[in-house]
Amino acid sequence: MEDVLSVAAHPVPSAHRPRSWPRAREAAREFAATRAHGGDRPDAARVPLDLALGAALADDLVSPVAVPACDSAAMDGYAVAGAGPWRVVGRALAGDRRAVPALLPGQALEIATGAAVPAGAEAVLPYEDAGRVEGGTVIGGVRPGRHIRRRGEAVPAGATVAPAGAVVTPALLGLAAGLGHDTLRVRRPRVAALVTGDEVVASGRPGPAAVRDAIGPVLPGLVAWAGGTLVTRRHVPDGLDPLLAALRAVAHDPGTEVVAVCGASSVGPADHLRTALAELGARPVVDGVACRPGHPQMLAALTGGPIVVGLPGNPNAALVAALTLLVPALAALAGRADPAHAGRRARLLGDVAAHPLDTRLVGVRVHGDGAAPVGHAGSATLRGSALADALAVIPPRAEGGGGSAHPVELVELPR
Numbered sequence: 001m002e003d004v005l006s007v008a009a010h011p012v013p014s015a016h017r018p019r020s021w022p023r024a025r026e027a028a029r030e031f032a033a034t035r036a037h038g039g040d041r042p043d044a045a046r047v048p049l050d051l052a053l054g055a056a057l058a059d060d061l062v063s064p065v066a067v068p069a070c071d072s073a074a075m076d077g078y079a080v081a082g083a084g085p086w087r088v089v090g091r092a093l094a095g096d097r098r099a100v101p102a103l104l105p106g107q108a109l110e111i112a113t114g115a116a117v118p119a120g121a122e123a124v125l126p127y128e129d130a131g132r133v134e135g136g137t138v139i140g141g142v143r144p145g146r147h148i149r150r151r152g153e154a155v156p157a158g159a160t161v162a163p164a165g166a167v168v169t170p171a172l173l174g175l176a177a178g179l180g181h182d183t184l185r186v187r188r189p190r191v192a193a194l195v196t197g198d199e200v201v202a203s204g205r206p207g208p209a210a211v212r213d214a215i216g217p218v219l220p221g222l223v224a225w226a227g228g229t230l231v232t233r234r235h236v237p238d239g240l241d242p243l244l245a246a247l248r249a250v251a252h253d254p255g256t257e258v259v260a261v262c263g264a265s266s267v268g269p270a271d272h273l274r275t276a277l278a279e280l281g282a283r284p285v286v287d288g289v290a291c292r293p294g295h296p297q298m299l300a301a302l303t304g305g306p307i308v309v310g311l312p313g314n315p316n317a318a319l320v321a322a323l324t325l326l327v328p329a330l331a332a333l334a335g336r337a338d339p340a341h342a343g344r345r346a347r348l349l350g351d352v353a354a355h356p357l358d359t360r361l362v363g364v365r366v367h368g369d370g371a372a373p374v375g376h377a378g379s380a381t382l383r384g385s386a387l388a389d390a391l392a393v394i395p396p397r398a399e400g401g402g403g404s405a406h407p408v409e410l411v412e413l414p415r
């Protein structure tokens with residue numbers, strides 16, 4: 001805590017107009033996208049499949065092989081050549097490496113799903129459709145080509161099966177493995193968090209002089225959901241020098257692409273973020289956003305260093321700011337879609353007063369095409385957001401926000 005009796009003047013912000021909320025999140029995304037395409041960012045990492053889950057593909061996923069690798073049976077039954085009845089000449093199972101001689105007209109090969117279909121076979125006759133005749137002969141009706149998976153039918157060799165930027169889901173991992181990949185090159189931007197404030201403690205019950213850190217615990221999951229990875233979370237005491245030292249230290253790690261600073265974003269005597277960034281020569285990109293909560297949030301870039309996102313100290317304001325600036329920036333760096341702004345809309349099922357000039361973001365539960373406000377939308381508590389499915393975007397009154405006549409945009413919450 002700084003000496004309450006020292007009344008040294010601290011910088012009072014100039015009366016600048018904050019960005020509108022929609023413009024702010026676009027600016028964050030656009031700025032990060034220009035970095036994503038710049039040449040001097042950390043390399044994407046090549047990782048074993050198990051470690052790629054949730055990351056974004058750095059390259060198009062291309063198949064080095066044809067799948068299936070050869071014409072193969074899609075059903076258990078008989079591969080048949082020519083018109084029936086067919087004499088059964090042998091049996092083939094999936095994975096058989098023995099060379100199977102070509103079938104001659106009137107011959108059949110008992111075959112398992114996935115086994116290679118021999119040359120000469122025109123179709124596979126499933127067991128269910130086959131009649132057995134004495135002396136190892138089968139009969140039945142077939143159409144040419146039926147129940148044969150042709151080589152490369154699912155995936156031709158050289159085909160692109162997923163674009164760079166696709167999120168590695170469990171299904172995508174299975175697809176990649178099925179094509180013979182053991183590793184993938186993925187992007188997962190590294191994020192460092194600096195949690196400021198002498199009063200902020202990392203464990204135990206809060207009291208009159210201690211505030212339990214409620215933002216730090218939000219960040220690992222939120223960052224991972226946006227496609228990044230939180231690599232450090234450091235507590236920084238109040239004061240310009242500790243903040244400068246902490247920013248210099250994280251900026252020194254060339255792998256860190258984003259720094260989230262929690263607190264110190266406002267104009268109080270212990271709020272040094274803007275001064276520190278000015279001292280480091282950072283370029284401001286977004287300096288304040290016309291939204292409630294979250295208006296002191298900011299995004300700046302250190303020359304040759306990471307993007308710095310300033311999250312207000314009030315926890316719900318920090319969450320809103322993270323969804324406005326941090327998530328769009330991270331998603332752009334990862335080259336993937338922004339999970340917070342998916343374009344979902346709903347009709348408000350209750351009255352929410354619009355702010356005269358700022359966009360409001362309020363927690364809602366979504367039922368079908370309706371969204372019911374959950375309350376507790378203030379900046380100092382996560383009580384509303386913790387119970388909400390999404391945040392409803394209430395445009396400023398000056399822009400017609402506040403009625404329930406029109407569906408409103410929803411911002412997704414990290415899960």
Ligand SMILES: Nc1nc2c(c(=O)[nH]1)N[C@H]1C(S)=C(S)[C@@H](COP(=O)(O)OP(=O)(O)OC[C@H]3O[C@@H](n4cnc5c(N)ncnc54)[C@H](O)[C@@H]3O)O[C@H]1N2
Nearest residue numbers: 197200211212213214215263264265266271312313314317
């Ligand atoms: N004169 C003005 N004062 C304030 C303004 C303003 O425009 N003019 N804006 C208010 C708004 S809005 C917000 S939000 C806060 C932002 O404050 P800071 O980012 O500078 O954060 P602090 O001052 O450090 O803390 C504010 C509040 O939040 C608590 N806090 C801080 N960190 C955490 C944490 N990790 N977990 C839980 N709670 C935290 C802190 O104890 C304070 O109570 O500024 C307003 N003031």
Ligand code: MOO
Nearest residue numbers: 293294295317379
């Ligand atoms: O960012 Mo503050 O939380 O708008 O009240």
